Amino acid sequence: DGGITQSPKYLFRKEGQNVTLSCEQNLNHDAMYWYRQDPGQGLRLIYYSQIVNDFQKGDIAEGYSVSREKKESFPLTVTSAQKNPTAFYLCASIPSGRDTGELFFGEGSRLTVL
């Protein structure tokens, strides 16, 4: 079945370490997004990509980096420069025709800094 796969589901990181969260989709969607969600808050956009080899910063890009070398893959690296990385991270994608509606989400990755 088509969908978005995020891994790992749970991740623990020591301070000063970089970690990479994987996001893979087989829906043939052009646009992909990374969101961060903190308890009791809405989704905040970290980065998005509308086409291979191109991506744009969202509202809270500092301390994060991404790549989009393949249409199917949009990994997110949480760097040591991100001062408060403990959060729930969600990857999403949307069909190429932007007015078709649904934004599809992966199951999420929960990052905890020890």
Added chain:
Amino acid sequence: GQNIDQPTEMTATEGAIVQINCTYQTSGFNGLFWYQQHAGEAPTFLSYNVLDGLEEKGRFSSFLSRSKGYSYLLLKELQMKDSASYLCAAMDSNYQLIWGAGTKLIIKP
């Protein structure tokens, strides 16, 4: 600036009806989404409105008024499993989603 407002928390009784309101201000408008999110899980899609009016989908309905910058999600015949957060999001002229903080719905027996 762009923003979305929705109530933080609502309580309703099993079997009843509840309406969750959402007001938005965006630069341009390309539709209004409602998502359901259970604790610790990813959001799941409920509805998408781009034209004024009411769209019904089983127990859930969504309404949009573009002139008022207003939408609501109506949940009928509430079940305990409907206890969740409900997220409202508006798509702006750049096709970016502006998210509300979510409304936590508590269902009591």
